[in-house]
Amino acid sequence: MPVIPEIADRLETFAAIRRDIHAHPEIGFQEVRTSGIVIEKLREWGIEVHSGIGGTGVVGIIEGNAPGRSVGLRADMDALPIEEETNLPWRSTVPGVSHACGHDGHTTILLAAAQRLAETRDFPGRVVLIFQPAEEGLGGARAMIADGLFEKFPCDEVYGLHNSPYTDPGVVGIKPGVAMAGADFFDIRIKGVGSHGASPQHSKDPIMVATALAQALQTIRSRNAPPHEAAVLSITQIHAGAAYNVVPSEAVLSGTMRFFTDEAAERMRTRMKEISAGLAAAFGVEIDVDIRDIFTVLENDGGLSEIVAGIAAEVTGKDLVKIQDEAATGSEDFADMLKAAPGVYFTVGHKGEVPLHNPGFVFDDDAIPLGASMLVRVAQARLAAG
Incomplete structure (x- = not known):
């Protein structure tokens, strides 16, 4: 045939x-x-x-x-x-x-x-x-x-x-x-305090939080998951600011997580929220995490x-x-x-x-x-x- x-x-x-x-x-x-x-x-x-x-x-x-x-x-x-x-x-x-x-x-x-x-x-x-x-x-x-x-x-x-x-x-x-893989999409909104770019001490800089958070989230795969477990966490968007001389009040990280088991998915979702909450406390800002279940395995x-x-x-x-x-x-x-x-x-x-x-x-x-x-x-x- x-x-x-x-x-x-x-x-x-x-x-x-x-x-x-x-x-x-x-x-x-x-x-x-x-x-x-x-x-x-x-x-x-x-x-x-x-x-x-x-x-x-x-x-x-x-x-x-x-x-x-x-x-x-x-x-x-x-x-x-x-x-x-x-x-x-x-x-x-x-x-x-x-x-x-x-x-x-x-x-x-x-x-x-x-x-x-x-x-x-x-x-x-x-x-x-x-x-x-x-x-x-x-x-x-x-x-x-x-x-x-x-x-x-x-x-x-x-x-x-x-x-x-x-x-x-x-x-x-x-x-x-x-x-x-199954997949989630996520948006993380960081709400800080803006200031003049020449006086950053008056701000709670969301860009600094965003860069720290972007790096910290990668430890979910490298330090929280078993070495043999296949998973991906990719930050694909960072949005903040509109001027050279202004520290913005907000920054947004967006991206996707990929996984092959329900356990891996839940671990990534939980740790993303925990790490975000920890950085929010450390920097004195608000961080809202929105995770959406998009694709089933x-x-x-x-x-x-x-x-x-x-x-x-x-x-x-x-x-x-x-x-x-x-x-x-x-x-x-x-x-x-x-x-x-x-x-x-x-x-x-x-x-x-x-x-x-x-x-x-x-x-x-x-x-x-x-x-x-x-x-x-x-x-x-x-x-x-x-």
Whole structure:
């Protein structure tokens, strides 16, 4: 069962769809145009459509040739607040927004799979097509779930994929078990006392507190966690002041924490609050800590990972299946769907050396047939398994 010929033969058509989506990117929960394209195509192929799930989410239902189980296939639709820096003819037409992560490719891959599944329907049960908004830290998966996704459209299993410029073209990557980190975002607001820059003795300088706090927070990983425990704490923003001769009254630190267990997450959250409280007392300032749970730890089902790897070996070749040893410190809100139903999240390699979330990232359209073929084969195999 190699790449499905009918999908490969339509590459030009689907590449055009992908490039159109790419040229008109939309931030999370604003994917009105993108979801409109999805709805139009699904209806054109005779697929039952439900829109407005979790905001701009879309669900398609493909009934098979006999009663049976349900398998969900998911793709994300949102773009990033990144100015594109490519010279592609189909580069983003929206200032400050681009598909720098390949979600335009994911949407197109699921559309290609949907068309093939709808025209054959050679499986028992049903396929639930999940086109999700707002994956990039805005909680799109949770919004769809809260809106009754799995109550309205129950799934016995659910599957998703991500394009990967980090592996060679044709490579399908799978990490059984814990595969991607959970993540929190945080904002720490330091409220001090401002003064003239020439008389700092009259201030309670929040910038000095911020620099001390930025360093102290790194001891959570180096001094509070077991040496073998994987975790990341990154301060990615520092905001304070607006003039050369004024000590400001406030400073803000923002960033993210990544972890692979609930214990690690709770330790980091607790120590961040304790260290902040200690520095507040030491410097005589107020420090408010806001920590937000954004991503759940993504865990692939071990048995289903083996099955997907076997399907991948048939589709792309055994030598191009990569069973990964290490979990990624990146995060993905498909993890919340995997809490609701067992399944697997895997990667599809493609040409290009520019990393994801980079202004110069370019999606390789040649990955569309492999990604779509994998989704079709997985759905067919799992539904046939009964």
